[in-house]
Amino acid sequence: MEKEAAIIGYAQTPYEADSNCSRELLVLQATRAALEAAGLKREDLDTIVTANNDYLDGRTISNMRLVEPAGSWRKNESKVEMDGAFALLYALTRILSGDHDIALVVAESQASVYGGILPGIMMLDPTFDRQRWLLNEVSGAALQASAYMDASGVSEEQIAGVAAKNLDNAAGNPLALRSLPGADAAKVMASRPLYSPIRDLMMAPLCDGACALVLASGKAAAKAEKPVWIKGVGFAHDSYLTERPLESMNSLKLAAGSCYAQAGIEDAASQIDLAEVHERFAHEELMSYEALGFCGPLQGGAFFDSGATRMDGKLPVNASGGAMGANVDCGAGLARVIEAAMQVRGDAGKHQAKGVKTALAHGQTGICAQENIVYVLGGE
Amino acid sequence: MGAKAAKDPVPRVSIPLNPVFGWTVGNWMENFFDGMKEGKILGSRCPDCGRVFLPPRMICERCFAKADEWVELPATGTVQACTEAAVKVAENGDMVDLENPEIIAMVKHDGADTCITARLEGADASIGMRVEAVLNPGAENVLDLLAAYRPMG
Amino acid sequence: MARNEVAVVGVGLSKHVSKRRDVNMAELVWEAVSACYEDAGLKPRDIDAFATGNMPAFEGVNVPEEWGAGHWGAYGKPVLRITTGGTTGGSVAHGGYYLVGSGLYDTVMTIAFEKQSDGNSTMGLNTVALADAAAQLQLGVDPAFIAAFGGGAVGVAVYQASSYMKSSGCTTHHLDKVAALCRNNAALNPCSHLKQPGLTPEEVAKTTLLQYPIRFGHVCPATDGACAMLFTTGEKARKLTSKPAYVLSVASCSDEAALVGIAGSGTTNVDPCEQESCKLAAARAYELAGISDPRGEIDLAEPYSPFAHQMLMFYERLLLCDEGEAPSILDSGSMNLDGELPVCPSGGVISTNAIGASAMERIAECAMQIMGKCGERQVKKEVHKAVAHGWGGAVNLNVVAVLSDTPRR
Numbered sequence: 001m002e003k004e005a006a007i008i009g010y011a012q013t014p015y016e017a018d019s020n021c022s023r024e025l026l027v028l029q030a031t032r033a034a035l036e037a038a039g040l041k042r043e044d045l046d047t048i049v050t051a052n053n054d055y056l057d058g059r060t061i062s063n064m065r066l067v068e069p070a071g072s073w074r075k076n077e078s079k080v081e082m083d084g085a086f087a088l089l090y091a092l093t094r095i096l097s098g099d100h101d102i103a104l105v106v107a108e109s110q111a112s113v114y115g116g117i118l119p120g121i122m123m124l125d126p127t128f129d130r131q132r133w134l135l136n137e138v139s140g141a142a143l144q145a146s147a148y149m150d151a152s153g154v155s156e157e158q159i160a161g162v163a164a165k166n167l168d169n170a171a172g173n174p175l176a177l178r179s180l181p182g183a184d185a186a187k188v189m190a191s192r193p194l195y196s197p198i199r200d201l202m203m204a205p206l207c208d209g210a211c212a213l214v215l216a217s218g219k220a221a222a223k224a225e226k227p228v229w230i231k232g233v234g235f236a237h238d239s240y241l242t243e244r245p246l247e248s249m250n251s252l253k254l255a256a257g258s259c260y261a262q263a264g265i266e267d268a269a270s271q272i273d274l275a276e277v278h279e280r281f282a283h284e285e286l287m288s289y290e291a292l293g294f295c296g297p298l299q300g301g302a303f304f305d306s307g308a309t310r311m312d313g314k315l316p317v318n319a320s321g322g323a324m325g326a327n328v329d330c331g332a333g334l335a336r337v338i339e340a341a342m343q344v345r346g347d348a349g350k351h352q353a354k355g356v357k358t359a360l361a362h363g364q365t366g367i368c369a370q371e372n373i374v375y376v377l378g379g380e
Numbered sequence: 381m382g383a384k385a386a387k388d389p390v391p392r393v394s395i396p397l398n399p400v401f402g403w404t405v406g407n408w409m410e411n412f413f414d415g416m417k418e419g420k421i422l423g424s425r426c427p428d429c430g431r432v433f434l435p436p437r438m439i440c441e442r443c444f445a446k447a448d449e450w451v452e453l454p455a456t457g458t459v460q461a462c463t464e465a466a467v468k469v470a471e472n473g474d475m476v477d478l479e480n481p482e483i484i485a486m487v488k489h490d491g492a493d494t495c496i497t498a499r500l501e502g503a504d505a506s507i508g509m510r511v512e513a514v515l516n517p518g519a520e521n522v523l524d525l526l527a528a529y530r531p532m533g
Numbered sequence: 534m535a536r537n538e539v540a541v542v543g544v545g546l547s548k549h550v551s552k553r554r555d556v557n558m559a560e561l562v563w564e565a566v567s568a569c570y571e572d573a574g575l576k577p578r579d580i581d582a583f584a585t586g587n588m589p590a591f592e593g594v595n596v597p598e599e600w601g602a603g604h605w606g607a608y609g610k611p612v613l614r615i616t617t618g619g620t621t622g623g624s625v626a627h628g629g630y631y632l633v634g635s636g637l638y639d640t641v642m643t644i645a646f647e648k649q650s651d652g653n654s655t656m657g658l659n660t661v662a663l664a665d666a667a668a669q670l671q672l673g674v675d676p677a678f679i680a681a682f683g684g685g686a687v688g689v690a691v692y693q694a695s696s697y698m699k700s701s702g703c704t705t706h707h708l709d710k711v712a713a714l715c716r717n718n719a720a721l722n723p724c725s726h727l728k729q730p731g732l733t734p735e736e737v738a739k740t741t742l743l744q745y746p747i748r749f750g751h752v753c754p755a756t757d758g759a760c761a762m763l764f765t766t767g768e769k770a771r772k773l774t775s776k777p778a779y780v781l782s783v784a785s786c787s788d789e790a791a792l793v794g795i796a797g798s799g800t801t802n803v804d805p806c807e808q809e810s811c812k813l814a815a816a817r818a819y820e821l822a823g824i825s826d827p828r829g830e831i832d833l834a835e836p837y838s839p840f841a842h843q844m845l846m847f848y849e850r851l852l853l854c855d856e857g858e859a860p861s862i863l864d865s866g867s868m869n870l871d872g873e874l875p876v877c878p879s880g881g882v883i884s885t886n887a888i889g890a891s892a893m894e895r896i897a898e899c900a901m902q903i904m905g906k907c908g909e910r911q912v913k914k915e916v917h918k919a920v921a922h923g924w925g926g927a928v929n930l931n932v933v934a935v936l937s938d939t940p941r942r
Contacts, residue, residue: 008615020390025531052588052594052778053592053596054589054616060588060589061588061925061926065927067789067790067926068789073789074787076614076786076787076817077623077930078624079615080615081589081596081616082596082613092635093628093631093634093635094535096634096635097634098536098632099535099634099821111875114473115473118467119468119595123596123600124596125435125599125600126651127405127409128592132497132523143463143484146463146507150461150508173409181788195464196464235582236609237607237612238608240492240599242496242497243433244496246460250609255593313694353387366596366599373611401591401593402558402652403593403594404555404650404651407555409557438556438560438563439603441603
């Protein structure tokens with residue numbers, strides 16, 4: 001895609017264990033700030049796509065009460081019940097169709113008001129797995145990690161190292177909920193065991209928050225300051241978790257393939273300057289290196305050990321701290337897109353990496369990262 | 381970012397909801413449960429690609445064909461993935477510590493192409509381990525017909 | 534304007550009945566999906582993306598695509614889940630329009646469904662109201678009182694119906710006539726749920742009064758069912774079929790949410806019969822479609838009407854006549870299958886309501902009428918342009934689509 005749609009503004013609320021305010025206020029806060037950042041008013045919006053989930057919000061038709069705070073009163077509005085990174089794709093198609101010029105995407109949830117990992121359990125096959133109460137997002141991830149470790153030889157310490165890198169990076173991100181400056185693998189390994197090999201610090205912390213992004217058509221973006229162009233997008237759905245090989249992220253690989261084809265990326269490791277991946281569990285980041293083509297199959301551990309993905313490496317991954325710093329259900333993938341856009345603009349402050357011209361962002365939904373979406377973003 | 385959200389305590393109300401769902405399992409899963417009542421493990425096979433689904437699926441997602449051939453599978457299989465659970469999920473969604481950790485495994489039965497997730501008896505597990513299903517044909521709840529797996533040996 | 538012309542080349546519907554105990558949710562949806570592939574002569578490998586949705590809370594399954602989409606031929610493809618309550622099916626089909634229109638995906642299957650017998654839809658609808666009710670619980674209002682008056686669609690519908698009757702002159706006899714018209718149409722539709730051939734308004738008038746003015750005969754059933762549609766580019770559509778149904782435009786409009794959790798549901802801050810957002814969405818859809826005179830140009834309408842009065846109310850809000858005129862237009866016979874502007878030829882939502890699918894089935898019916906695939910219920914006049922509608926949320930969400938036998942401009 002060549003200058004057909006661009007991100008022209010964005011905002012994130014601080015991520016907190018308990019934001020102590022209503023979801024409507026979180027959405028209002030993020031929406032107003034994103035509009036302000038884009039230099040626009042509510043009246044300028046043509047279409048709004050929200051990302052939220054009835055189970056997380058505890059109400060049927062979770063978008064229905066977000067009409068006012070999302071600025072969609074008497075406007076064209078819809079909802080994607082997945083991560084906001086997928087809602088962004090819907091907004092993008094709305095713009096590319098030519099019917100709309102300015103779109104707002106806003107994503108939210110509040111872990112402080114829903115029952116921990118219960119909504120994830122409700123995603124399981126209701127005829128069997130759901131009722132047997134063994135699988136959930138954490139035990140599912142642990143099973144995937146075990147399969148990946150067995151196939152690749154990656155160790156628990158390497159997985160802990162990824163978590164430590166991101167928690168250290170999160171120290172530079174003022175919005176992050178959780179950070180551990182100077183963290184190392186040993187610190188992560190000492191945290192509470194959940195489902196082996198997953199420990200508390202290898203699991204992204206669920207929290208409260210909202211984030212919003214303003215997307216503009218090429219024509220509308222031409223007037224904006226520092227537009228961040230969407231160069232490509234790819235999205236794929238994988239099989240249910242018991243019906244696919246768990247040691248690789250096939251749908252992420254497919255998504256990356258179609259995204260790279262649009263963006264003209266032939267060698268991801270050399271053409272991409274920075275990546276923000278949605279690692280809900282630390283081992284997923286290692287698996288994503290492979291699926292995104294940063295390294296060869298089963299080479300994620302070695303690629304991490306090379307230091308390439310550290311802040312000062314040749315391809316920093318999750319300079320923001322990633323989801324390890326804060327993981328708002330429905331929002332953390334969109335937050336990755338926002339963080340990648342900040343890096344392209346050079347607006348990331350203390351966690352700004354050097355020389356970012358082309359950045360990749362990834363979002364996911366579902367147990368064992370069943371649905372994956374990838375964007376490549378670029379500046380002028 | 382604009383002003384932080386107001387920090388006055390937000391009034392909270394907890395609303396207990398106990399909706400009752402009655403999920404239809406469909407003829408394929410019913411056949412699976414009926415088989416186990418007779419001590420048989422039945423999978424469905426795709427006539428196009430030959431893949432065998434256990435638990436059975438009506439549709440092969442790769443071929444979009446009706447997997448309407450039935451095969452009886454042995455009780456034996458191989459561990460594809462496993463985890464030692466130090467916690468379990470309580471009804472409120474919290475992860476609470478287990479007094480005795482337990483093993484959860486994904487098992488591919490011999491002759492099957494998909495996995496069943498179940499508890500694995502014993503304290504040790506590894507990928508590639510040979511196991512067999514512990515059937516409980518008299519179970520009142522069909523979900524307990526396949527009670528667990530145990531290591532072969 | 535759209536980068537790609539968008540056309541419908543296939544429609545598939547499952548059986549629609551109260552309880553399907555032989556299939557689970559994913560398998561029920563497969564029936565519609567498989568019929569749709571067959572209708573269009575396409576296979577899963579021809580599909581570039583899927584858009585899907587249902588009312589999530591009703592069956593207690595969160596993102597059922599995770600478990601189900603493999604049954605629908607979606608392996609390895611994008612599956613975008615769009616859910617917006619009663620408008621879900623419409624919103625999902627709009628997703629199909631935008632995904633194809635964007636030029637990113639050429640051929641898109643849209644799928645909407647509900648298996649109400651698996652779940653508890655009154656509970657589902659009550660959670661629409663519960664968060665509002667929470668505030669009242671805190672004030673010491675008796676929960677039983679809130680439950681009795683708070684949620685559920687019937688609560689809102691009676692207030693909406695009486696408000697509409699007062700402003701339009703619609704009588705209870707008109708409600709009976711609407712029900713009879715729709716159920717007779719449904720009798721000609723193999724995929725409808727409540728088929729009552731020969732039903733008369735007099736018989737409807739004898740059914741139990743639920744809450745004035747709504748009788749049992751004025752209300753939709755709870756249905757298990759699914760609908761699938763195939764959208765593709767104009768160019769590909771013309772190769773696939775001699776008579777595609779082009780989607781000229783889609784528009785949605787979201788209004789202030791009514792406070793439904795209070796006795797007098799839906800009437801405390803808005804008049805639920807006003808439906809300004811329906812008028813705005815319709816106006817925008819006609820504008821995008823290049824229709825300047827909807828009354829003269831629209832040949833057929835499928836308004837979303839789970840309750841009898843809504844067929845007339847939304848006929849007006851879709852700008853097909855002046856406000857208050859619909860009852861007399863009904864009396865004129867114009868809305869019949871052989872009339873000047875047939876309404877709900879499918880039998881409407883009042884005859885079949887698999888909630889998440891319902892708003893898509895309105896669009897599907899318009900497409901099938903344009904393609905001439907409606908068999909016994911095919912309307913007498915030739916259909917060049919048709920309008921489909923969906924309604925939901927806290928009486929505040931409206932979606933409109935305009936279809937045609939000729940492409941946009």
